[in-house]
Amino acid sequence: MERQSRLKNAARREPEAGEAPFASQPTVDLGHLPELTGYLLRRAQLAVFQDFLRSYAEVDIRPGQYAVLTVIEHNPGLTQSQVSNALGIKRANLVALLDSLESRGLAERAPVASDRRSYALYLTDDGRKLMQRLHAINAAHERRVTTRIGPEGRVRLRALLNEVIAAIGNGCEDTDES
């Protein structure tokens, strides 16, 4: 019993001709997925990022670029490795991102006198000006995301997410490829 060929016994419960495999929008049973933290995190993150992309489409800025610009804004003179470590971006992957920011005149690499291997990162005037717009866009975006959970919900969500992150390990302690 229960030892038939896979291909044979699996083909039962095939929808009958009149049965309609499922009423079209048939509320598929997702099982325990909606109770799985990782599943909900992924859906929520995708939804929020999509709102982010819509919100920042007019300025053509993506989440990673926003994060890098913000870190440089708050820490002018940081090197690429330091930005990489701070944001969990591989050094190798930061190169193209910075290239685009630099070619758009938003940020730049400046030589470091004390270590000629490194570049110190700064925002340009245009970059600083853009950040004001980005922060305004961000306020509206964040309001949209958290409008339904209210200020207390927002604080609680942040705390819970931080605890989840802490429970596992930050998920990107190694930015290096060693």
Place this chain on the structure above:
Amino acid sequence: MERQSRLKNAARREPEAGEAPFASQPTVDLGHLPELTGYLLRRAQLAVFQDFLRSYAEVDIRPGQYAVLTVIEHNPGLTQSQVSNALGIKRANLVALLDSLESRGLAERAPVASDRRSYALYLTDDGRKLMQRLHAINAAHERRVTTRIGPEGRVRLRALLNEVIAAIGNGCEDTDES
């Protein structure tokens, strides 16, 4: 004032020779990023998915595969389009995923008598057997993720994430390319 060339004025506050650009693990200022819901969601999701990948490495199952297997398990006979819609996966991208599950003998496509364009999806015996292991692995994984926030924290986190998702729009209402 404030109208100098970008390249010129941006290169101030370059770390002096003795200054040390930043003490090595210098706690970089992330600005408002840690208060940004999307940023925390991304970090949390990455951390949880990494734990997922570690947990399921022994059975060589990835999050998308686990989701598809779970949906088929709970809805035997579903078509590929229905699974796509349920999980927000593009029809075109589900093909390779199902190919891998089928070639591993975990799931299979069965012809549908009432519509010869469609395939009804079923788990094989091996697939059903594997699901028991997957659910066991998942219990441990979920426990690890939510151990610090406790059962009430877990319920609250789910509710908050669902509200965030609902506030925006589920993020994948269109699986089709029309």
Place this chain on the structure above:
DNA sequence: TATTGTTATACTCTATAACTATA
């Protein structure tokens, strides 16, 4: 005409190895 599964393709994000120039 519209839909299902499929192929081909492309773009983003991420990950690794290896190179260079410096330290």
Place this chain on the structure above:
DNA sequence: TATAGTTATAGAGTATAACAATA
């Protein structure tokens, strides 16, 4: 020898267009 930035490359995940078979 080790590190910073870089290049090349490869792998997921995701997106669109178009096609054959079928409805």
